Structures are given as structure tokens and as C-alpha cells.
Amino acid sequence: MDQKGGFESRFLSKLSIIDRTDIQNFLSHLVKEKNFLEIIFNALLDGVLVLRPSLEVMYLNNTAMEMLGITNRRRVVDVRITDLVSNEEFRELTTRFAVRRDHRVDATIPIGTPPTRMLRVTIIPLEADKDNANGSVVMMLHDATETEKLEEQRRRADRATAFTTLAAGLAHEIKNPLNSLQIHAQLLQRALREAKRPRGRMDTSRAEESSEIILEEIRRLDHVVNLFLDAVRPTRPMAEPTDINKLIDHVVATLRPEAEAANVELTFAPDHExxxxxxxxxxxxxxxINLVKNGLDAVEHAVNPRVEIRTGTGDDTWFIRVADNGVGIPADERGKIFEPYFTTKVKGTGLGLVIVSRIVEEHGGTLDLWTEAGKGTVVTLSFPALERPVRLLGGL
Structure with a gap:
């Protein structure tokens, strides 16, 4: 007799000596306990699914059914979750988890036909044990629509505040060039009047100097306005598949002459994977470019000045990191560096980091900054590996 048959015989022999009433009471208790747990799970406001290692559905509560548009519970049991939900981003998220099962996956994705809801999807692998030999999977769904709306309202309020600050800064920035334009336009006008008088003559050298200054101030105004537009223009990223390392190689090639002229070592350590x-x-x-230029300015008085760019990957993210061994940022100025028009440079505009921060935010990423006075600064731009927040080139 095989091992399984021996176990069944022993179990049945033991079962025959147990009182029938006790068995009925025990089974009744199990049924009640199961029903009680189901009531709890179905009362949850978040969706819960339990999946086999191969991602077939073992259990899902009522909220999960409603969120995923499932109407018949029996028809979905033992069916792969990717075959039940047609949403492409949901499938991509689940497939990404299937490839790497050693960590949880967490993302917010739009799902459903208009009005679209924002669904926070968390996929958690359970550790294998004697009762869970291969390691099942728990998927949790949270309706983050209202949270996302509130967050978008907050972002709009922040943008409105930033715009007000930028507008005030712009007014300040253009005031000096306008004053200069007015003065030299008056000087030029005076020179022309002198030339019109009988036996009058024009001081051509002074007129030419005023003309040059007027042209220079116009160029300066154009530069200020363009920077302002770069900082506030709500241009959504037009994304396309990009070789990040090749992109940075181009930046390094562009800025290397400037670095060499300043005797700065500019290096790039790419992640070839x-x-x-x-x-x-x-x-x-x-x-x-903005970050590297900041680094080149920061190492002006450093011993063995260097700026290093590095690429790499993290959990569900990839990053670009720019580090320098320059002067760093004093503690009392760190809270101001992302404010429009705040700068420590003599010829700085104070918009460089504002523009970088906006670009990263619109790609759904984050900007982290480490700095210490006298030791240098490290800026890390982290982007999500799941490219939901950006729009594909040519997409609607």
C-alpha cells in the first residue's frame, strides 16, 4: 500500500471511533468559521485577491469583483488574472511581478471605461511553507481616485503659487534691462536731435555704444523670458524609447570642452544593463545639462575638481545621478534652492533646478538631493520603470 493509501486508512480508522455528533459539530464549526471570514473579507472596502503561484485566482472578495468588472465569481476561479482583466497597464504590472517574484510591486494605474478610476495595485508574494509550498500571491486593490484628485488639486495650487512667484521674479529680472534700454534709447534720441540742428553733428561713437547696449539688453530680455517659459510652460513629455546612456554620452561630449577649459574632470559611469x-x-x-552645469560652477575652487554622472536601476525605478566635490550648499540655504530665482551665482538665473524639478515631476519621477558644505552635492533623478505618467510619441 502506498503512503497516501496508508494515511487514508489510518484516518478512516480513527474517524470511525469518533462520535458522529462530534464530527457534525466540528464540521459545523468549520463552516461557520469559513462563512465568518468570508463576511469579513467581503465587508472590506479594498479589493483582495489570493492567487496561485501561476497567478490563477483562488479567491477574491466582492470589492475586487466590482473594481475589476467581474460579475460571476465561479467563472473566474482557476483562471489567470491576466486573462480576466483587459487593461494593458494592469497586465504589464502583473507580468512584471511574474518575472521577479522576490519583491512586492506597487503602482497606481487608471482602469475602467470613462469615468476612469485610479486603482492602487499592490502585489505581495507570500513566503512558502509547509501549508503554502510554492508561495501564493496576495493582490490588494485600493480605489485611489479621490486621493489622486486631491493630490492633483494640491499640485495645481502649488503650481499657481509657483507661477505667482515666477511672475514676481520675472518682473524683477526685466526691470533692470528695461531701465537700461530706456536710458540708452534717450541717449540715442538726444544724439539724433543734436545731429538735426544746424551745423550739428552726431557723436557716432556714443550712438554706436548705446545701440550695442540696447541690442545686448534685448538679448538679455529674450533669455530671461525664454527661461521663464521653460519653467512654467505646461509641456507634457513626448516619450519615445531612448538609450539613456547614449543620451548622457552626448551631454558629456557637449560639455567636455567647457569642463576641460575649467580643468574639471567630467566622467560618466553608465549602467550597461x-x-x-x-x-x-x-x-x-x-x-x-542643467545639473552638470551646476556641478561645474560648484567645483570652481575645489582641489582636484570633478563632476561624475552615473546611471543605474533600483526596485521598479531607474536613475540618473550627478555628483560633484564642490562647495556644497550651506544648511541655511538648502530650503531655498528649489525656489524660483534663488541663486548663489553672480550670473545665475535661479531657474535651473526649478526646470529640472518640473521635468522630473512630469515624468512621474522624484528628485533627491544630498549636500554638505565643503564636501559637495549629489542630485539623483529617479524615474518609474513602469512608464504610466508619460505619453508615447504620437499618442493622444
């Missing part, structure tokens, strides 16, 4: 990412290459290039 980094795949092509969906980003707006022009915007990311601008962000990296």
Missing part, C-alpha cells in the same frame, strides 16, 4: 526607457529625450537632456 539599463534598457531603453520611454522618456522625452529633449527634456531629460536639458535636465542633465
Amino acid at each position: 539599463l534598457p531603453r526607457m520611454h522618456v522625452d529625450s529633449n527634456q531629460v537632456t536639458q535636465a542633465v
